[in-house]
Amino acid sequence: MAAEAGFIADTSATLQARKYYFSRDYSDIVGPNPQSKAQEWAQGFIFNLKSGYTQGAVGFGLDAIGLLGLKLDSSPDRTNTGLLSVNDDGRAADNYSRLGGALKIRLSKTELKLGEQQLVLPILYFGDIRLLPPTYQGATLVSNEIDGLTLQAGRLNSTSLRDEAGDGKIGFMVGFVPRRQAGVLLTGDHFNYSGADYTFNSKRTAVGAWYSQLEDLYNQRYFSLKHSEPVGDWVLGANVGYFDSSEDGKKLSGKIDNQAIYSLLSAKYGASTFYLGYQAMFGDDGLPRVFANVSPLGNEVPTYTFDAADERSWQARYDYDFAAAGLPGLVAGVRYIKGDNVDTNLGFEGQEWERDLDVSYSVQSGSLRGLNIKVRNVTARSNYRTDVNENRLIFNYSWKLL
Template sequence: MNQYLNLKPVLLSVAVAFSLPALVQAAEGGFIDDTTATLQLRNYYFSRDYSDIGGPNQQSKTEEWAQGFILNVKSGYTPGPVGFGVDAVGLLGIKLDSSRDRINSGLLPVHDDGRAADDYSRLGAALKVKVSKTELKIGEQQLMLPVLYFGDIRLLPPTYQGATIVSREISGLTLQGGQLRSTSLRNEAGDGELGAMVGFVPRRNAGALITTDRFNYAGADYSFNANRTSVGAWYAQLEDLYNQRYVSLKHSEPVGDWVLGANLGYFDSTEDGEQLLGKLDNQAVFSLLSAKYGAHTFYLGYQAMFGDDGLPRVFANVSPLGNEVPTFTFDSADERSWQVRYDYDFTAMGVPGLIAGVRYLTGDNVDTGRGFEGKEWERDLDIGYVVQSGSLKGLGVKVRNVTARSNYRTDVDENRLIFNYTWSLL
């Protein structure tokens, strides 16, 4: 899976070939005029210390620094009742600092000799076809779905290869479906089949990730009440590994000078087909309530796992769980967890662009399978600033400090420093 240069010529050729008949008319319509292109520069420092490392992996620290480039080009559509277009993504990651005893931060691929790659890159494209308010895409894609949550939390984002369809023919209603055949992980240039995690643990057989080449999904989201309320229902199948159902409710309600919000969700997951992961049984429920008053936002979250297992998900992805945070996910078997969080926008103090937040989570009742109850907690501090004017306008800086402790998994002290700047090229 660790290929360090992959230009995806097949996908590009297919996209161009299918588009050629329509591109003849491109100059007459919005194919060129509506094209957008952005280049994001991301400089990422990641450090994670393991204060009580145990087990076969005795690496006590992960620390790497890298520079990323993310190019996104999205064409408009050719004219006519059927519009054609092409989306392309180019990714490049460059090592700035690493060593064999500090690898596996998720920023860089790792060679067979245990060293991080000096650089890695990827170029992919997708053909898109639009009829009315329905769009079909075939090829390289970056998706944000509740059953396949977009995990852009390291140097470069993951991508997926397959076919998807999105329809918004009815006001307020969004219908989606698709099949994905492979993925390029956040620290890979090549692509491979999709694996699974159950809770925070990747599922392996003889050391190799258990994978499949089919991820099928379908879902519907409906917004109403002036878009202040939305409901969703989804189904996902990671073929022969697990299948999953998800329902959600989101609501925002102004009350005087306050804005109250609620984000509620429920997952039901079980084994699928050949049961390559064995039997699975998980039901996950979460609620994240918010209250915003001026520059202040307060959150209270509760999350609970039921059944014999933790929440299954596609390997190396995050999830929309209310208590899933940067380091611990609080989704182990039988776990119950609470979250309190506070965010402040310093615009109210005359410093626009500066925001800060702190949160604390605690979980218990974990079925460790080792004869004792698992417990854990995490404290996160985030500070972010976006330059508002001058030659550096738009430059974003984010600092994250994490302390996470557990009696059944490794303790973590973590720091991240991230610089982001996006150029609009078209």
């Protein structure tokens, strides 16, 4: 019983109910897919259980995640929103679900985890931007033995995508385009990574260095610097990063050549935060990444990613916290990103822009405390890819069960 005390006492469990409406209208369609609209409405449930550790020099624990997606509205001509699985007949599945678990082992301040993983890494970023989050299966190691220094490594064998119940090999894309051969998505047998993040200067400065490899497709190096500096009533911030990517092993997708830099500068004054960003791609290709995954690029947003070959992009953004105006829980933001210099291989320079408006409200008290409502409106235009008008309405309600 004594050995089980920490295992049980430190266990936490949460349940999140998510109702998600997604509508994306396309115009001036570019490419072989003639679908003019993706529009669906779905209900999701996300259950997370995290145990404590057994007592002793080596502690053991268990994590579990349960996912359930339910169709509320869809039709064959409006699928592929990323909310729901699509059956072989072209219709969205009525429901899909997944249950996964992981064994974790802790020694001192080092943890080994085997099984289902939700990861927040700069080279494999947890992209919870649809109804249900993606997961990965494999082994990960996290060590915090030295104050301020976090060391990580892992080997992942498969993934469960955000709109799928099963799991499969990890896919590959370059820029916003999935890499395929004979119509089939290219995949790697394993995704391997290692990295280090060091925080210092009273936790106001952080640097990072990472290496990743999707076997026989690409390998990648990533370096980052983040800093925050109080200046009078202002807080100034900088987020700077660099990617260097090339082909790997058997070169199943041929030669890969990309270097990417980004910088996102911020200035916070009271309830207002101002941002300016610059991002640039170099080499023959856009940024390679795991399929359906996001990245920490400063100008990457959920509709356009501004990471095509040779692309240069600029961002202006403004956020406001209405707590200063007597409305705690209400936050709004608007941003504009412009990209050009894209190597389209079509004989002309690619250009694009996107404007996003986000409004979010979290109920602060009463029986609905824990409810968050988010609205997103997007306009995105390009001279070489499909234009997009997009709206999202998301309701999140979270319960702490343990």
